[in-house]
Amino acid sequence: MERIRQALELARRQRNGFSESDQAAAERVAVRREFTPAPMDPTSRVPVDWEELRERRIVPWNDTRSAVHAYRMLRTQVLQRARAHSLSTLGVISAARGEGKTLTAINLALSLAAEPNQAVLLIDLDLRRPSVSRTLGLPLDRGLEAWFAGTARIEELWRGIEGVDRLFVLPTLTPVPQSSEALAQQATRRMLADLKERDPGRLLIVDLPPALLCDDALTVAPQLDAVVLVVTEGRTRREDVSRVLELLGNTRVIGTVLNRSSESERRAY
Numbered sequence: 001m002e003r004i005r006q007a008l009e010l011a012r013r014q015r016n017g018f019s020e021s022d023q024a025a026a027e028r029v030a031v032r033r034e035f036t037p038a039p040m041d042p043t044s045r046v047p048v049d050w051e052e053l054r055e056r057r058i059v060p061w062n063d064t065r066s067a068v069h070a071y072r073m074l075r076t077q078v079l080q081r082a083r084a085h086s087l088s089t090l091g092v093i094s095a096a097r098g099e100g101k102t103l104t105a106i107n108l109a110l111s112l113a114a115e116p117n118q119a120v121l122l123i124d125l126d127l128r129r130p131s132v133s134r135t136l137g138l139p140l141d142r143g144l145e146a147w148f149a150g151t152a153r154i155e156e157l158w159r160g161i162e163g164v165d166r167l168f169v170l171p172t173l174t175p176v177p178q179s180s181e182a183l184a185q186q187a188t189r190r191m192l193a194d195l196k197e198r199d200p201g202r203l204l205i206v207d208l209p210p211a212l213l214c215d216d217a218l219t220v221a222p223q224l225d226a227v228v229l230v231v232t233e234g235r236t237r238r239e240d241v242s243r244v245l246e247l248l249g250n251t252r253v254i255g256t257v258l259n260r261s262s263e264s265e266r267r268a269y
């Protein structure tokens with residue numbers, strides 16, 4: 001873990017836009033490995049199986065597991081910065097595959113939407129291996145791939161989910177061919193800008209693919225106001241974190257999530 005801490009420390013020193021203490025506050029928001037189940041309010045939106053979601057470590061806003069505290073910390077830090085710096089489009093990024101981006105994006109979105117009056121739109125822009133809808137188990141038959149194919153309007157594709165007010169999901173169900181080009185095209189830029197302008201108070205949380213495996217994430221990142229970087233305890237390599245930060249260039253990193261942390265219980269307080 002020391003190596004990652006050092007890399008993050010280095011990143012903090014290298015970056016500008018936020019104060020040392022501000023940046024430090026966002027670091028090491030850890031996610032627990034073990035959870036205890038808790039009840040969840042049912043609603044009338046697109047149905048999801050909360051028991052199943054708990055198994056997948058999706059954390060409902062009123063859950064009692066300590067992971068909720070970690071996500072609340074992340075939410076608070078993200079909200080403070082988003083409001084202080086007028087940021088509304090936030091990507092979730094990592095160096096390598098399987099570091100917990102999708103899980104973080106979903107739990108962050110759920111946590112933000114639990115904030116009174118805070119609308120959230122969760123967008124799946126991992127066009128190679130989209131998994132927001134699958135992870136949430138949404139009973140949908142099409143998503144953004146239809147928009148990219150020109151067969152659906154954005155308004156036809158977003159959905160609310162059961163048990164959560166103020167959260168909408170813009171899913172991608174199947175991989176989009178030539179994803180990098182699709183993300184770089186003017187229409188995609190306009191779509192993101194339009195989603196941002198439609199509801200200026202709403203936060204857009206964008207699930208992205210791994211930054212070092214293809215250029216998709218780095219194509220989208222400059223179109224966003226900031227990103228949250230997910231690193232995995234004991235797995236993410238320091239040089240990969242440094243490389244991602246280097247590649248992100250001027251894109252702001254407003255928080256770092258230390259996923260699969262064994263120290264999360266202590267850090268949750």
Ligand SMILES: Nc1ncnc2c1ncn2[C@@H]1O[C@H](COP(=O)(O)OP(=O)(O)OP(=O)(O)O)[C@@H](O)[C@H]1O
Pocket residue numbers: 031032033056057094096097098099100101102103104126129131208209210259260261
């Ligand atoms: N803190 C955690 N504890 C246990 N399992 C986890 C944790 N975070 C993620 N996982 C599991 O690891 C797998 C990968 O997580 P996730 O899909 O969120 O990663 P990802 O970074 O989005 O992956 P990809 O790069 O493929 O998009 C999932 O099965 C998820 O349930």
Ligand SMILES: [Mg+2]
Pocket residue numbers: 101102103126131207208
């Ligand atoms: Mg993912």
